[in-house]
Amino acid sequence: MIAATSLGLLMLAQSQRAFLANDGLLIGEWRSAQWVRIAEDLKGSEEPMTLWKLEPTQAASSRECKGFFVGEGVFGHFLRGEPAEWKGTFWGGPKPGYPRPIQPLPRDSKPHLQVISQILRSKKMSKATPRIEAGYRVDLDGDGVQEVLLHATTMTDPAKMFMEKKGRYGLLLLRVLEEGKARNIELEFTHDGQELFNALSIDAIADLDGDGVYEFVLSSDYYQGQSARLMQWNKGRLRMLVDNAAGA
Numbered sequence: 001m002i003a004a005t006s007l008g009l010l011m012l013a014q015s016q017r018a019f020l021a022n023d024g025l026l027i028g029e030w031r032s033a034q035w036v037r038i039a040e041d042l043k044g045s046e047e048p049m050t051l052w053k054l055e056p057t058q059a060a061s062s063r064e065c066k067g068f069f070v071g072e073g074v075f076g077h078f079l080r081g082e083p084a085e086w087k088g089t090f091w092g093g094p095k096p097g098y099p100r101p102i103q104p105l106p107r108d109s110k111p112h113l114q115v116i117s118q119i120l121r122s123k124k125m126s127k128a129t130p131r132i133e134a135g136y137r138v139d140l141d142g143d144g145v146q147e148v149l150l151h152a153t154t155m156t157d158p159a160k161m162f163m164e165k166k167g168r169y170g171l172l173l174l175r176v177l178e179e180g181k182a183r184n185i186e187l188e189f190t191h192d193g194q195e196l197f198n199a200l201s202i203d204a205i206a207d208l209d210g211d212g213v214y215e216f217v218l219s220s221d222y223y224q225g226q227s228a229r230l231m232q233w234n235k236g237r238l239r240m241l242v243d244n245a246a247g248a
């Protein structure tokens with residue numbers, strides 16, 4: 001009994017924490033079978049971690065990280081190392097699952113360009129150009145019906161986000177089928193005239209917690225700031241699992 005307990009503790013000590021990071025910022029953690037936010041009082045750590053680099057549709061590779069630190073000027077918990085090294089989504093848990101195919105959509109997909117066009121019209125932006133930056137068709141929750149995740153934007157280069165012309169927008173959209181009818185769920189919309197224009201993206205789709213339902217990571221970066229969230233579509237319900245932001 002004692003031996004078994006010691007062994008359990010030993011294994012616990014050796015297994016690293018399952019942090020999710022986006023653009024170097026810790027977004028949340030999978031702990032005791034649930035998603036938890038990063039506690040403000042979490043201390044920095046020099047414990048090495050092996051992190052999966054998540055591309056939108058696959059776990060590309062794993063990489064060693066020398067722990068994380070707590071930002072001072074900009075509060076948040078950040079992966080140690082060069083920021084450029086941690087651009088994108090990284091995951092410290094077990095290798096993610098990909099239980100169903102994730103099919104990238106062609107950027108000239110006519111029906112989806114029409115959907116974007118309709119949404120822009122409904123927002124009185126009928127002059128803005130419908131443009132797909134990225135899109136994925138995937139059965140997120142495994143109910144046998146496919147959903148579509150779309151990122152539409154006029155912004156072709158995030159580095160030039162403040163120099164672009166009028167009529168710019170960014171849209172993150174989840175399109176689901178309900179009783180045979182398509183429904184658009186707007187995840188985020190940013191446009192000209194707002195105080196902050198955000199650079200949006202769909203960073204990763206993966207089953208991180210191993211329950212057979214996909215999670216997806218969305219990010220929204222603004223001038224001198226960043227934010228990201230982990231979401232899930234399951235049984236007709238959209239849930240935000242964890243999120244975090246850091247910036248000036």
Ligand SMILES: [Ca+2]
Nearest residue numbers: 139140141145
């Ligand atoms: Ca589905």
Ligand SMILES: [Ca+2]
Nearest residue numbers: 207209211213
């Ligand atoms: Ca999952």
